[in-house]
Amino acid sequence: MWSFSNPVNIQFGEGVLSRLPELLDGQNYALLTYDEPWFSALADQVISQCGVPVAVLNQIVPNPDIKDLLPLCQQLSEMPVQPDVLVAIGGGSVIDTAKVVAAAGEDFDRVYQLLTQGKGREELVCTPIIAVPTTSGTGSEVTCWATVWDSAHERKYSLADPRLYPQVALCDPSLTHELPEFLTICTGLDALSHALESIWNKNNNPVSSTYAVDAARIILNVLPELAADLNNAALRSRMMEAALKAGLAFSNTKTSIAHNISYEVTLRRGTPHGIACSFTLPYVMRSVSGENSVCDQALKAIFGEDLAAGSDYLENWLKDLGIKVQPEDYQYDPADWQRLLTSALAGERGKNFIGQGEALLTSYAV
Ligand SMILES: NC(=O)c1ccc[n+]([C@@H]2O[C@H](COP(=O)([O-])OP(=O)(O)OC[C@H]3O[C@@H](n4cnc5c(N)ncnc54)[C@H](O)[C@@H]3O)[C@@H](O)[C@H]2O)c1
Ligand SMILES: [Fe+2]
Structure with missing residues (x-):
């Protein structure tokens, strides 16, 4: 006996990112990406088409680490309006960060307790995610887990919950053209x-x-x-x-x-x-x-x-x-x-x- 299931709505093709405004349909969104010139320009383009997000979370570095995730959730907690959906544009580090933020909401402790003590799964928020991969690697756009690193203690955690499957994966190969x-x-x-x-x-x-x-x-x-x-x-x-x-x-x-x-x-x-x-x-x-x-x-x-x-x-x-x-x-x-x-x-x-x-x-x- 076996089973297979994957709930992600996959949309694939050159230019498919242009469907984002239609998918958002006026919902409040937060935009997650890297703080790098090419991605800032891409974020500006998205904002001009989709409207101003409730937050831009761009302090994302490769291999998301507990020490970097806490301030992102704090940044979100300072926003007057919380997002209905998170748009993650980047590689696995950005999409995994979005899963942590989706699960934690404005309080990183929800995720921290679950990862370190196995407690509080019912407290997770699980805001929907639209994942836009810019690397061809991790597959995080169609998985329900995120790798969370704890370099200070030489540990690696996996945040896993079926509610963390992205709602939509917008797979636009043209976004990988500049990948060195x-x-x-x-x-x-x-x-x-x-x-x-x-x-x-x-x-x-x-x-x-x-x-x-x-x-x-x-x-x-x-x-x-x-x-x-x-x-x-x-x-x-x-x-x-x-x-x-x-x-x-x-x-x-x-x-x-x-x-x-x-x-x-x-x-x-x-x-x-x-x-x-x-x-x-x-x-x-x-x-x-x-x-x-x-x-x-x-x-x-x-x-x-x-x-x-x-x-x-x-x-x-x-x-x-x-x-x-x-x-x-x-x-x-x-x-x-x-x-x-x-x-x-x-x-x-x-x-x-x-x-x-x-x-x-x-x-x-x-
Ligand atoms: N959730 C999962 O299922 C899963 C699976 C495998 C790996 N991971 C995790 O994903 C992370 C690695 O993700 P990754 O390999 O996609 O890379 P990444 O997101 O860590 O990014 C690495 C570098 O690539 C650059 N970059 C990304 N897209 C680019 C583009 N289109 N053009 C130019 N530069 C670009 C970024 O600026 C960054 O400096 C690790 O933390 C790993 O553990 C998660
Ligand atoms: Fe991997």
Whole structure:
């Protein structure tokens, strides 16, 4: 028995952002984006078309951290009118921030209590969100969770609630045209990881698998081409479609061991999320191949019949994009790496892994 559900209204295509005024239909909105020139100009354009928002929350930095989220909610609390809807224009950090603000309303403590003590879910506000992704990576536009970092305590939390699925995802590939090469690669690798992680996952099902296989095949073909031809609008559109499909896949499965490994690497080494969650993929794939026929079938649909050759292909594909795949490249010696793998396997996402922990430890030991 299995089920699949995702309530997000997805609207996709070059220029689809122009539908925002119609979607808002005169409601009070708050606009969330980065405080960067390109995004400020985009915000001005949105405001001229949709009217003045009740607040512009633009103090958003990559990897939203508890220390940065509190002032945003405080800023909202000072507004005379609270928003009916939040419009998030940016990458995963902006959309995840919107989910935290949506859940907390003007009082960040609601979210803080839930994350740190597991208390007060019924207190969450859950203002509706319109998500406008400007990276092709996180899939946050179709998931109901937000990654919240606590760098001071070297912790990562996941805020998760079905009421936090965005109401609408406006996926406009033209918004990614200015994404530089390194961010294009990082975010594309995050999407690839979402696709593969939803396959070697205890929650995998036939629908998530269909999305995941399709997404992974597109990314393996398109990302190297796009990295060499950043102005190619057709490739930008394919990558946004792939990230969206990977998002749909893992919106029902969550991620798995590669993501659980990545959190410590990001917290301790500062490695960007997309690299931290993808440099282990060839080793994870080697360790899981042959373990489960459904998983094998999906991986063969992506990599061909010979999964050992497929794992080598994936490793070389990553290296060709400039990604280092050895733990030493991330300053982990063998003992420290085995410790990290063991603790990641016991983590929440690690427990979703369909493979054998021992096989993963061994794949690195040989
Ligand atoms: N909620 C989820 O399901 C989910 C899944 C994966 C990752 N995440 C989280 O998302 C965050 C990462 O998000 P991200 O990778 O999308 O990047 P991001 O939002 O952190 O942005 C990274 C940088 O990209 C720049 N940028 C974004 N769009 C741009 C554009 N169109 N043109 C030029 N520059 C642009 C931003 O200014 C920023 O400096 C992390 O915190 C990660 O943990 C969430
Ligand atoms: Fe991710």
